[in-house]
Amino acid sequence: MKIAYISRSIIPSRTANSIHVMKMCNAFASLGHEVILLAPWTKKLEEKNVSDIFEYYGVEKNFELKKVFSPNIKYLKKRIYSYRCLNIVKKINPDIVYGRDDMFAFYLTQKSGYFTLFEKHEPYNEKGVNNFFFDKFMKNNVNNLKLVVNSNELRKMYNNSCNISLNSILAANNATNKIPNENISTNINIDNTKIQIGYVGSLFKGRGIDIIIQLAQKIPNAIFHIIGGKQKDIDYWKDKNKLSNIIFHGFVEPKETYKYRNMCDILLAPYQSDEEGNRSSKYMSPIKLYEYMSSKKAIVCSNFKVVYEALNDECALLVDSSDITAWENAVNELISNKEKREKLALNAYEKFIKYHTWKARAKKIIDSIDQSKSNNI
Structure with missing residues (x-):
């Protein structure tokens, strides 16, 4: 499948959410899917002196990263970014729009007829602007699978606070990849006689x-x-x-x-x-x-x-x-x-x-999407 992944993570940066996004795109692509990641172009906030973004995160360059201009206009920059993402998604014409953080963008892609799935890492907040569009997104969501969260406890929270059926919420815990079997970095001296x-x-x-x-x-x-x-x-x-x-x-x-x-x-x-x-x-x-x-x-x-x-x-x-x-x-x-x-x-x-590998997490999500699509036919 062709997957458009929308994120507001600053890439490259030191944030955990940027690591999560890059690892998930890498994992989806490793399963044979074509993945295009959309992320904001914000030079002032990005980690400096990174010559290769993929190498910085330690992931294979098996997906495309598109930087989307996000103007520094108070109150408007997030909305402009979301509309720019929508325009790019229309050009990509993906089978799935997936991602996190930018609720308005997912509301727009769903409204435009794309199979859209959103991932949440925090509880529902009735006063949040994003959750205004989250409510509209859920109201218009005809899919069996309506939401992905990263813990079972968060799944229960959304079931209680938003009256979303547990069967419509996928809990997919975070993950990581296998690592090289190296015992010590060459530039660190330690006293092996101590723990x-x-x-x-x-x-x-x-x-x-x-x-x-x-x-x-x-x-x-x-x-x-x-x-x-x-x-x-x-x-x-x-x-x-x-x-x-x-x-x-x-x-x-x-x-x-x-x-x-x-x-x-x-x-x-x-x-x-x-x-x-x-x-x-x-x-x-x-x-x-x-x-x-x-x-x-x-x-x-x-x-x-x-x-x-x-x-x-x-x-x-x-x-x-x-x-x-x-x-x-x-x-x-x-x-x-x-x-x-x-x-x-x-x-x-x-x-x-x-x-708990990223690939296992990505497969769990894709399998749930396939099941949801087949149920909707």
Whole structure:
């Protein structure tokens, strides 16, 4: 099939949504579909000094990326972008229009007669402008499959808040790809006599960086690696602690993060609750968890209900998000028990390979679309 994927992600950039979009287009194309990705042309916001966008994201150049001019006109730029996307879609004449973020564009393509499917990563907000068009989109949607979300918890939320049948909502958890079997990046020196503990991701509120700092204080013989974050956030956390066993590596290109994960013995995901600053803790589907699983390393993670869609007690140690004693006990248990580390890591890896690759996610979506189309005939 020919798929037009519409997104408002800044490409290239450091954002998780841009990674998600590029990986999904790559996965759809790997299944044999012709994919054209539409993304805004916004030079001022794009990551600098990127000579090859596909190489930057670590994906095969098996789909087309079309940059769509998005003028910096207050109140109008999103609408102009959406209409420009519609005009390009009419020229492409795809079998499917798919994507996320730009609800108005999908409302327009559906209204123009294209089979349009939208993906949501956040709950319904009655006051949101996008959800005004989401309501209109749903009202006019005659397909059996009406919406894709990235977690079962979010699927339940849309069933309750918008009265959309559960059978019409596909839950497709986020994913990642298999990675090279490399143990360490050539430019990182580590002390192999000590346990290496890692965290990859943002450093803003709700990500549990304070938990990692407390762990480093309580477990001085381990080395803690924090990979990612904006410089201002790194400076903030550095100012709050002067520990010699914490290393801030800063931003690493998406294609390179696996090297930093692979050099660690234990990987941490100390997500915090809504009350602690993480607004998405009830419905999230973090790519980070699947990346951790793909590295075949032991994982300690917050035990939110939604986390069990990726992990379980057979492939990770899941603990109360804010209980520092529980975190300390879990990390120390893994430090002292190499056999348990390896068993949890293997179980997580096998679960990842079976269910959580980008290609598996893309196939799940395409199969659901095919089923929906056949039911509508």
